[in-house]
Amino acid sequence: MSVIRGKVILVDDEAMVRQSTAQWFQVSGFEVQSFACAKTALAAIDESFDGIVVTDVRMPNVSGLELQQLIRNIDQTIPVILLTAHGDVDMAIQALKDGAYDFIEKPFVPERLVEAVDRACQQRQLVLENQRLSEAVVSETGIDSKIIGISPAIVRLKRNILKLAKLDTNVIIYGDTGTGKELVAQCLHDFGKRENKHFVPINCGAIPENLIESELFGHESGAFTGATKTRIGKFEYASQGSLFLDEIESMPTHLQIKLLRALQEGTIERLGANRSINVDLRVIAAAKCELRDHPEFRQDLFYRLNVAELHIPPLKERLEDVPLLFNHYLRLACAAHEQEIRPLSEHDLVTLTEYQWPGNVRELKNVAIRYSLDDEVSVADILMISNPKVSLDDPAELNVEHSDLPLSVQVAQFEAEVIRNALSVNQGSIKATMASLDIPRRTLNQKMIKYGLDRKNFKD
Structure with a gap:
């Protein structure tokens, strides 16, 4: 059984031309519907039409150019190829500007027309496939609406995220720049028991070293020059929720010690304060390199964070x-x-x-x-x-x-x-x-x- 290369609606008021062109399309592997006028052809076209239209320009009542515009009103992505024995440059340019897929003069070389029709049919199938994919993404719910992908690596990642989200453990996320580490961390929060509490992200590599301690633990008024009022830190704000530490490999060593103590004891102290504050949070860390091999990252902190790991594949692998x-x-x-x-x-x-x-x-x-x-x-x-x-x-x-x-x-x-x-x-x-x-x-x-x-x- 031969494979159909595509569907074609052919419109031409000249019977002999219409019949010979339709036969050539059929021999070339296309499924063809022929019409003598634009009105009857238009009745066969709707948004679900998965083929293309080849039409003569000079026709009584409704011309090919007018038919093209009527088709665009139905679905502007349907390719329309115009045929004419009266071709001129201005008409061709205007037709292309108005959305025609191609413009071919009669008498045409059959192979040239078939080539154009084949390309147009392929484009139509691509458009329909893109629409189907877009609609599939829109209709997705849950984690499939947040992390887009159907590759085995991404399906596996989504499955692991949902498992770890319910366990409420600390997690390290590994992935190259731009792979979506914060999105994965957000999903760990959103699908876990802390979903109604704060998700607090902080990029450890984007904050100056002299400010990151204040960002994490907060400070009291007068703790340092410029500290005119008390400020709650990210740890305290994220209590009962999740704290996401991105680029944790860039955290200074002295802060790694304080972070380890906070995780072990479940308490923090604001800068300039003498009392401890209890915190209950889940820490999700992210890094671009393996922390166990990082010479400047404390191994005791690594093991505190590394209850579980997630690895995000680079886009080139999916x-x-x-x-x-x-x-x-x-x-x-x-x-x-x-x-x-x-x-x-x-x-x-x-x-x-x-x-x-x-x-x-x-x-x-x-x-x-x-x-x-x-x-x-x-x-x-x-x-x-x-x-x-x-x-x-x-x-x-x-x-x-x-x-x-x-x-x-x-x-x-x-x-x-x-x-x-x-x-x-x-x-x-x-x-x-x-x-x-x-x-x-x-x-x-x-x-x-x-x-x-x-x-x-x-x-x-």
């Missing part, structure tokens, strides 16, 4: 979660800016799953936000701008052996350099550059805009 995570943050960003969600292209999806994400989830979140703010930029464009590892000005830098960027980004960089060199050789002549690269004007114009190339900069 790339199957990347589309889910990207859709999650894209949806949040679009909602915050009251924008419609722009679907990912096939190229974007490939780039997302090829990239190694050295900045982990934090980097992915930033890319999703930037993607939501610009309708013209691709994921590869964002990574090229934000990752300075490879210079477009030095072709030698484009050698793939010297870059860990995804293939799609490297290809885009190489393409930009090839076009730049051709423009330089041809002194900015578009016609000569088109000939030397063997590409049509429209393609060259699009790529020059994409890579920020101005022909004026290449003239004498």
Whole structure:
């Protein structure tokens, strides 16, 4: 049984053209519905339609351009390919601006049309899959709504979090920068018996050494210069709840001793005070390196904290979660800016799953936000701008052996350099550059805009 490459609705008022085109699509492996007019075709299209539309432009009553707009009113992500024997540049540009997927002139080369239809069908399936993933994330409850992912490593992590949350023990969380250590700590709190009390995070590496003791234990009025009033510290504020100590490996040694005493005795003293204050809290620590091997971290404190451990995998080890995570943050960003969600292209999806994400989830979140703010930029464009590892000005830098960027980004960089060199050789002549690269004007114009190339900069 042959595999269906995609579903196509074909609209053309010329019977012979409609029949021959439909037959070509069927032979090429597509499922086709043919219509002689836009009105009857429109009745077969709704939000659940999982295919694309190929329509003639010049038709009586309702033209192909009008049909395109009517389809966009139903679902603007349905790809529409326009066919015309009266093509002109202005009409093509306007149609593309209005959301057409492609614009092909009659008489067309069948292989060229099939290629465009195949790409459009793939894009439609990607859009529907992205929508399904987004809806799945929205409908999730409990820990699945907080920690996004379906990879075995993340499923295992979520299971361990729920187990440890109920035990109410001290925990050390290990993970690279940007993997979400605070989110895991928050889940340990939210799904445990202290969920209705305070969750208090503190980054030990972000507070100056001369202030961290006051931050943790508080101080009395007059305890030191500038202490004009009594201040409750994080330990006291977190009592009955959870205290999250991020980057605990950076805590000074003398404070490690005080922290150990507070955990052992369940009491703290504010700076400048003589009385002890009872505290009852759960301590969750996080580190980027193994504390048992850290030369400046006290082993007695390590064993006090290390009742249990959680290890968060870097994003590069769970790339199957990347589309889910990207859709999650894209949806949040679009909602915050009251924008419609722009679907990912096939190229974007490939780039997302090829990239190694050295900045982990934090980097992915930033890319999703930037993607939501610009309708013209691709994921590869964002990574090229934000990752300075490879210079477009030095072709030698484009050698793939010297870059860990995804293939799609490297290809885009190489393409930009090839076009730049051709423009330089041809002194900015578009016609000569088109000939030397063997590409049509429209393609060259699009790529020059994409890579920020101005022909004026290449003239004498």
